[in-house]
Amino acid sequence: DGGITQSPKYLFRKEGQNVTLSCEQNLNHDAMYWYRQDPGQGLRLIYYSQIVNDFQKGDIAEGYSVSREKKESFPLTVTSAQKNPTAFYLCASSPGQGRTNTGELFFGEGSRLTVL
Amino acid sequence: SQQGEEDPQALSIQEGENATMNCSYKTSINNLQWYRQNSGRGLVHLILIRSNEREKHSGRLRVTLDTSKKSSSLLITASRAADTASYFCATLWINTDKLIFGTGTRLQVFP
Numbered sequence: 541d542g543g544i545t546q547s548p549k550y551l552f553r554k555e556g557q558n559v560t561l562s563c564e565q566n567l568n569h570d571a572m573y574w575y576r577q578d579p580g581q582g583l584r585l586i587y588y589s590q591i592v593n594d595f596q597k598g599d600i601a602e603g604y605s606v607s608r609e610k611k612e613s614f615p616l617t618v619t620s621a622q623k624n625p626t627a628f629y630l631c632a633s634s635p636g637q638g639r640t641n642t643g644e645l646f647f648g649e650g651s652r653l654t655v656l
Numbered sequence: 657s658q659q660g661e662e663d664p665q666a667l668s669i670q671e672g673e674n675a676t677m678n679c680s681y682k683t684s685i686n687n688l689q690w691y692r693q694n695s696g697r698g699l700v701h702l703i704l705i706r707s708n709e710r711e712k713h714s715g716r717l718r719v720t721l722d723t724s725k726k727s728s729s730l731l732i733t734a735s736r737a738a739d740t741a742s743y744f745c746a747t748l749w750i751n752t753d754k755l756i757f758g759t760g761t762r763l764q765v766f767p
Binding site: 581583584 | 660665686687689691696697698699700701704744746748753754755756757758759760762
């Protein structure tokens with residue numbers, strides 16, 4: 541089935557450690573996004589990529605890094621520089637640019653990161 | 657903040673009643689979308705309304721858009737317990753590919 545797969549679903553990290561969250565899609569979408577969600581709040585954009593080998597910072601990129609070496613994959617690294625990394629992380633994709641693009645997003649099931 | 661605002665933050669109703677959620681946003685948009693999120697899960701797209709549309713229906717969902725007031729509403733008719741979830745509006749800003757999400761409304765439908 542086509543969709544977006546995020547892993548791991550739950551992750552625990554000690555302070556000072558980097559951690560990488562995986563996001564893979566088989567929808568043949570050009571654009572991919574990472575959002576952060578804190579309890580009882582909306583989604584905030586971390587990074588997004590509209591094409592392979594290119595990505596842009598979102599509203600809260602500090603302390604995070606990404607890569608887009610393949611169309612299907614957009615991993616997010618939460619670095620030790622992120623001051624408050626405990627959150628629910630959501631990956632999404634969309635068909636991408638173009639006049640027919642509505643911006644509709646297809647989401648994965650999320651990864652919950654807890655820093656101990 | 658770039659985020660839109662939704663109200664109410666939380667809504668509790670009985671099965672069979674209608675649920676109305678409102679969304680306000682801050683800039684000119686290409687379209688406005690509504691998403692649903694079950695607890696601890698990803699978001700699912702429900703409905704999209706373009707900036708030149710005023711009302712749209714999909715099943716038990718009715719969405720209105722007032723671009724002069726920069727606001728939208730989502731009406732769920734004849735609510736069911738399975739409608740219990742958080743609902744988010746999201747706006748696609750003109751000339752961007754970024755979707756900006758509101759703060760969400762938590763809907764609880766009691767059997």
